[in-house]
Amino acid sequence: MISQEQLTIDTLSVNIYNSEEELAVGAAQIGQKYLEDLLKRKGEAAILLATGNSQLKFLDILIKSQKIDWSRITLFHLDEYLGIKGENPASFHFYLHERVGKRIQPKAFHYLQGDALEPIAECDRYSKLLQAQPLDLCCLGVGTNGHLAFNEPQVANLNDSRLVKLVHLDGQTRWIQVNQGHFSHFDQVPQYAFTLTLPAILSAKKILCLAPGKAKAQIIQEILTRSICQTRPGSILRQHKNATLCLDRESASLL
Template sequence: MPTATKSFYVDDLLVQIYKSETEMALDAAEVVQKYLKQLLQKQNKTALLLATGNSQLKFLNALITLGEIDWSKIILFHLDEYLGISAEHPASFRFYLRERVEKRVFPQQFHYLEGDTLEPIAECDRYSKLLQNQTIDLCLLGVGENGHLAFNDPAVADFQDPASVKLVKLDEINRQQQLNTGYFQNMVDVPQYAFTLTIPMICQAKKIICLAPEKRKAKIVQEILQGDITTTCPASILRTQPQASLFLDLNSASLLT
């Protein structure tokens, strides 16, 4: 079992640093596996919020490969989805999660945000009601290069947001990051709007595991942990969440002092 080379708190947030992204992903997977097994010994179902992106790939594969989780008792939600994109588009988060998770573990239910809905406001309401009727036991997160959680970019992040799900316009740093994934041919193809769970909805989760590996995340990790807690860096809110842990590798932690 991999172990962190460093482990410390920044305010209420547990931070763990690993030699490599692989070790980080494996240890995070073991932490989550143990947590889910313990939960399912006490309750007959549990609910998870899943993230997408490169930071989740090794982790999700490791978690599923570990096994010993009764996925038939698990209800899945996800954090965000582009507006106006079909579930078959390779950049769709529904596509990502269906191929990498649902088809491999067959959960009890997977509630997807319907990105290609004809009524976006009604979709926000529908998904909000599903979330509000369900205790979220675990939220898995990544961090954007602009500090976003889900699609809560700095311009739209609200630590006191009254909504659970909202429609937002993506900022240019975020859209450039999405272009860099390789799923879009040019910036014009990157959707300008997306659905996102809000910051307060994310923070309602009983446990939060945030993965932020890679050198390109080093600057924002430094801002999260050593800057102010502000919507200018939405992920800084994790420092106020005692149920949250931030997993880093040596590359993403390289600018920390």
């Protein structure tokens, strides 16, 4: 039996689980039920997926449940490094293909092309795909500086007119990629990346944000207790009408 505490901050639901494992199970149950109900009502769905360590167990449980008809689901992903090929193990394309794409048979999986020869044209191409297929569910995490996708505090725009844009990556974010073993040294981490904007993320009818671990405790406290602003991009989740933030005891320890 999974136990949890529940809070509501503005319109944001906050679930606090006893461990990271229970968080992953609980989040997967929420996502599975939502998708099952949605497919019964609509017949199809579109999901926006993220990468990162917070998503690993969650995605694995969601896929292993075998209760979701992926053939009726179109998949998108949140962000991608600029100048990196999809077969590069450090790319988000590779991450999602290995952990999701090749394990299921979705209706479609639209990947951002990190090695596009015309990056601005790639932003436009992906924006048109998003406009043609409104998002039903967004699954993502939040960074230690509060970023959602690659909407870092210095480039986040709560009222961005774009759906996809190119951004310069914060040094802290680049170091995290090294520390997590995705790149062997700092200079290998690309300086720029494609990202869906905050308005694009908030366009999803439901948002499921996973933020486990002690390293997230400080930013979670700030996101939930201080003002909603671009210096804490994750705080924008408090304005969404159907968003759930999933924490464990460590990430919720400063609340």
